[in-house]
Amino acid sequence: MSKVTNVEKPLVFSYEEIEAATDCFKESKKLGQGAYGSVFHGILRNQEVAVKRMKATKAKEFMVEIQVLCKAHHFNLVELIGYASCGEELFLVYEFAENRSLSDRLHEPLSKGYTPLSWVTRVQIALDAARGLEYIHDHTKQHYLHRDIKSSNILLDGSFRAKIADFGLAKLIEQGEENGVLTRIVGTFGYLAPEYMRNGHATTKSDVYSFGVVLFELITGQEAISKSRLHIPSTPERRSLISVMLSALKDATPVSIGRLRDVADPTLDNTYPSECLHKVSVLGKQCVEEDPLLRPDMKQVVFTLSHVLFNSIEWEATLAGNSQVFSRIMQGR
Missing domain, CATH: 3.30.200.20 (Phosphorylase Kinase; domain 1)
Structure with a gap:
């Protein structure tokens, strides 16, 4: 000690x-x-x-x-x-995080007696977690990899603001190791970057990959590995949320989000701006690129999510005249 x-x-x-x-x-x-x-x-x-x-x-x-x-x-x-x-x-x-973990609140909330998270709350949570991850990657005196980013390691305070937790697997990036470190493979299946699973090569882009999976969870309300519940061809076996989202993104555009609407969390009750849903989905796709060099860094992720949050809040404000919709949104905040 x-x-x-x-x-x-x-x-x-x-x-x-x-x-x-x-x-x-x-x-x-x-x-x-x-x-x-x-x-x-x-x-x-x-x-x-x-x-x-x-x-x-x-x-x-x-x-x-x-x-x-x-x-x-x-x-x-x-x-x-x-x-x-x-x-x-x-x-x-x-x-103490009054509102437990993101996974608690996101996965089957109604069965636990929770009010589903609204779209704006989800984007705020994503931005908060991205800022925490950017901080340990770039702004601490010594930089760190988290190595276990997942929805159960993102905690929510009384105002549903997000805080990254569980640093037991964190790895210090020593001087000269900016291109990554070779480590034993740790973390959680469904969130692990392919290059990390192949050879234990961990970089900040490994954390970015895991964060992309969390974005997909926020969009769908589904776990990283789960049985598909949606209107997309599937088999009874458990499948990766990444594969579900990449399939849904094939025909989606900012104007016509196509099958993204089918994979969006039904507890959102179609109450979200389509363009913002598309932007977060595309960001998630960029984060889970097979080639780590093609993934954004967390600074870029924070920049994109900041814009999406601004646009989402503007969209929410336009609904204020519809008291029924506005009331439902506020309950989920």
């Missing part, structure tokens, strides 16, 4: 504080379960927090999270508050 003192100082909590904050890790406090541990809601020193409980065997991921999040501070990155350790267990304490 001595390495912790070499980074900007997070708070150090006792095990007793962590235990009390989570009611002894009561099941009703559990927010989720991931590959690297369980996450619990808690009240710690009069503040709502999320506590990640990890086994000591995950000490490497534990240290990476601390080292990255103590050096990288941005509105669109989850804030690390502190940590604790006790015997064979390690704990990371984060700011």
